[in-house]
Amino acid sequence: MEKKENELPTEFKTLSIWDREYKTNFTKKFEKRKPYIAVDPLKVYSFLPGTIQKIIVKEGQQVKKGEPMLILESMKMMNIVCVPIDGKVKSINVKVGDNIPKNHLIIEFE
Amino acid sequence: MALEKKILELQKRRELASMGGGEKAIEKQVAMGKLTARDRINAILDIDSFHEYDMFVQHDARDFGMDKKELHGDGVITGTGTFNGKPISIFAQDFTVVGGSLGRMHAGKITKIMDHALKMRMPLIGINDSGGARIQEGVNSLAGYGEIFFRNTLNSGVIPQISVILGPCAGGAVYSPALTDFVFVVDNISKMFITGPEVIKSVLGEEISQEDLGGARVHAEITGNAHFFAKSEIECFEQIIKLLSFVPWHNGVKSTKIETKEPRSEYKIDNIIPDDPKMPYDVRDIIRAIVDDSDFLEIQELWAANAVIGFGRINGETVGFVANQPLVLAGVLDVDSSDKIARFIRYCDAFNIPLVTLVDLPGYLPGIDQEHAGVIRHGAKILYSYSEATVPKVSIILRKAYGGGYIAMNSRHLRADFVFAWPGAEIAVMGPEGAANIIFRKEISEAADPEAMRKEKVKEYSEKFANPFVAASKGYIDSVIEPLETRKYIMHAIEVSENKDAGMPRKKHGIPPF
Numbered sequence: 001m002e003k004k005e006n007e008l009p010t011e012f013k014t015l016s017i018w019d020r021e022y023k024t025n026f027t028k029k030f031e032k033r034k035p036y037i038a039v040d041p042l043k044v045y046s047f048l049p050g051t052i053q054k055i056i057v058k059e060g061q062q063v064k065k066g067e068p069m070l071i072l073e074s075m076k077m078m079n080i081v082c083v084p085i086d087g088k089v090k091s092i093n094v095k096v097g098d099n100i101p102k103n104h105l106i107i108e109f110e
Numbered sequence: 111m112a113l114e115k116k117i118l119e120l121q122k123r124r125e126l127a128s129m130g131g132g133e134k135a136i137e138k139q140v141a142m143g144k145l146t147a148r149d150r151i152n153a154i155l156d157i158d159s160f161h162e163y164d165m166f167v168q169h170d171a172r173d174f175g176m177d178k179k180e181l182h183g184d185g186v187i188t189g190t191g192t193f194n195g196k197p198i199s200i201f202a203q204d205f206t207v208v209g210g211s212l213g214r215m216h217a218g219k220i221t222k223i224m225d226h227a228l229k230m231r232m233p234l235i236g237i238n239d240s241g242g243a244r245i246q247e248g249v250n251s252l253a254g255y256g257e258i259f260f261r262n263t264l265n266s267g268v269i270p271q272i273s274v275i276l277g278p279c280a281g282g283a284v285y286s287p288a289l290t291d292f293v294f295v296v297d298n299i300s301k302m303f304i305t306g307p308e309v310i311k312s313v314l315g316e317e318i319s320q321e322d323l324g325g326a327r328v329h330a331e332i333t334g335n336a337h338f339f340a341k342s343e344i345e346c347f348e349q350i351i352k353l354l355s356f357v358p359w360h361n362g363v364k365s366t367k368i369e370t371k372e373p374r375s376e377y378k379i380d381n382i383i384p385d386d387p388k389m390p391y392d393v394r395d396i397i398r399a400i401v402d403d404s405d406f407l408e409i410q411e412l413w414a415a416n417a418v419i420g421f422g423r424i425n426g427e428t429v430g431f432v433a434n435q436p437l438v439l440a441g442v443l444d445v446d447s448s449d450k451i452a453r454f455i456r457y458c459d460a461f462n463i464p465l466v467t468l469v470d471l472p473g474y475l476p477g478i479d480q481e482h483a484g485v486i487r488h489g490a491k492i493l494y495s496y497s498e499a500t501v502p503k504v505s506i507i508l509r510k511a512y513g514g515g516y517i518a519m520n521s522r523h524l525r526a527d528f529v530f531a532w533p534g535a536e537i538a539v540m541g542p543e544g545a546a547n548i549i550f551r552k553e554i555s556e557a558a559d560p561e562a563m564r565k566e567k568v569k570e571y572s573e574k575f576a577n578p579f580v581a582a583s584k585g586y587i588d589s590v591i592e593p594l595e596t597r598k599y600i601m602h603a604i605e606v607s608e609n610k611d612a613g614m615p616r617k618k619h620g621i622p623p624f
Contacts, residue, residue, distance in 0.1 A: 017475075017541070018541045024390045049315050074314070076313065
């Protein structure tokens with residue numbers, strides 16, 4: 001009657017909670033969880049996939065927080081992406097016409 | 111004589127209508143591994159019990175050449191029948207008729223049978239197999255969906271509502287199943303999504319197959335939208351029949367009592383939990399060692415498997431089981447398992463099904479992803495659901511019950527009616543290792559041999575707190591029982607709760623942390 005998949009596996013993973021190491025199995029979701037990366041205000045990543053329509057700033061340029069820096073076409077909209085901090089453009093990692101995925105590093109500041 | 115002729119005419123009309131979209135379309139349906147809408151209905155209901163209504167309903171669309179099209183039954187079959195002799199209502203979308211697309215009359219047939227189901231207090235089964243809105247009918251089609259969603263909500267908690275996804279179910283159509291109690295999916299046949307792969311590709315440039323986006327496995331394992339996953343339609347119908355054998359017919363009655371049977375002898379309740387508190391076991395074996403005939407129907411088996419929910423019987427009557435599963439993620443509570451447990455508690459509470467909770471958990475799962483995914487809000491759902499539930503509530507603490515997890519898992523403090531603990535139960539704010547490291551931090555760090563001191567202090571804490579008698583001394587636990595006495599104690603607890611009146615305050619409704 002019992003299905004094979006319900007049988008206990010012999011090898012377990014270890015999950016440590018409050019200094020006790022439990023032997024158990026992991027879910028796919030738990031195994032695939034991404035490590036947390038702290039937000040770096042000097043790096044701008046794409047929040048949507050899309051096409052770079054226009055780049056307003058230049059490398060080496062001094063910029064002020066809130067200035068428009070490029071236009072990303074996504075979700076059938078022209079999204080104006082603004083400068084997040086006062087600073088200098090260190091590098092631009094895209095060119096006009098580039099089709100970029102989500103979480104792609106677009107611009108670095110210093 | 112004239113009547114005979116008219117009867118012949120009726121038979122001809124019936125025959126034509128029952129062919130749906132015609133032979134070719136039926137052949138195509140069968141080639142996809144799918145049954146026809148009528149065969150699906152007959153596979154669930156008692157033999158020859160189905161009575162169809164609105165067979166001759168016709169759509170009234172006039173635009174885009176629709177006035178020249180005759181659509182049999184307007185793409186959906188509705189009616190009533192019996193299940194184990196009890197009344198039941200059902201609709202099945204017919205993909206062979208313009209892809210089972212939903213127009214005004216199609217939706218009208220569905221809402222009519224839904225109204226019947228509510229009025230007659232009988233369960234409703236909806237078989238979904240539809241390309242979506244009938245675009246030629248414009249806003250009439252959207253109105254139809256809205257009328258269905260409204261009735262799903264109205265019926266919720268009054269009659270059981272079951273959705274069976276046996277084909278595409280996309281766009282707005284997905285929200286009717288989402289509002290019902292149980293969703294059944296079949297591998298390679300069910301497809302559910304709000305926006306399909308084509309739209310995602312055109313808007314976001316991301317490519318994905320229908321199966322990977324919203325196939326049966328996705329909803330059974332990742333989203334939790336589906337409650338039952340089957341490999342074929344036949345297996346799916348068996349699951350539906352099994353579920354219907356457990357659920358009460360409406361919120362004014364209890365489940366149908368059947369003859370009670372002792373659990374099967376191969377499940378030895380005192381021999382399942384390992385001696386080492388760090389080692390796992392399958393909590394479903396404990397449930398099988400408790401319920402009648404060891405017959406346990408698990409719900410959402412593949413999603414958030416660190417919690418187990420499902421139906422069994424005790425003394426011949428349906429009981430809802432909630433349990434931590436040490437076999438998966440050590441049985442922790444997290445975002446998904448909280449969601450899963452909380453909704454199940456509300457189902458049982460709505461339909462007069464007593465709840466039995468088996469507790470063995472190290473607490474909530476620590477993690478940045480969990481905190482950011484809202485484990486506070488989701489975890490609170492369990493507290494809310496248990497506190498609000500007025501059906502008989504029994505808890506058995508099998509092994510560990512630490513911290514917030516102890517409170518959440520139907521503790522005395524949330525008004526469990528009976529809390530029992532096995533002799534090996536440990537009830538504390540956290541496990542002995544963590545507690546000793548905090549309480550005796552100074553002693554440990556200042557000792558000549560910190561490791562030896564740590565071990566000693568862990569042992570000291572274990573002996574003092576890692577037992578059920580501290581909680582029992584305060585009356586938080588009603589009885590410490592032997593594992594072999596578990597079934598007897600649960601049976602008696604449910605028996606004496608027969609006329610329970612929880613005396614909840616009057617209100618329109620509460621505001622659960624949705």
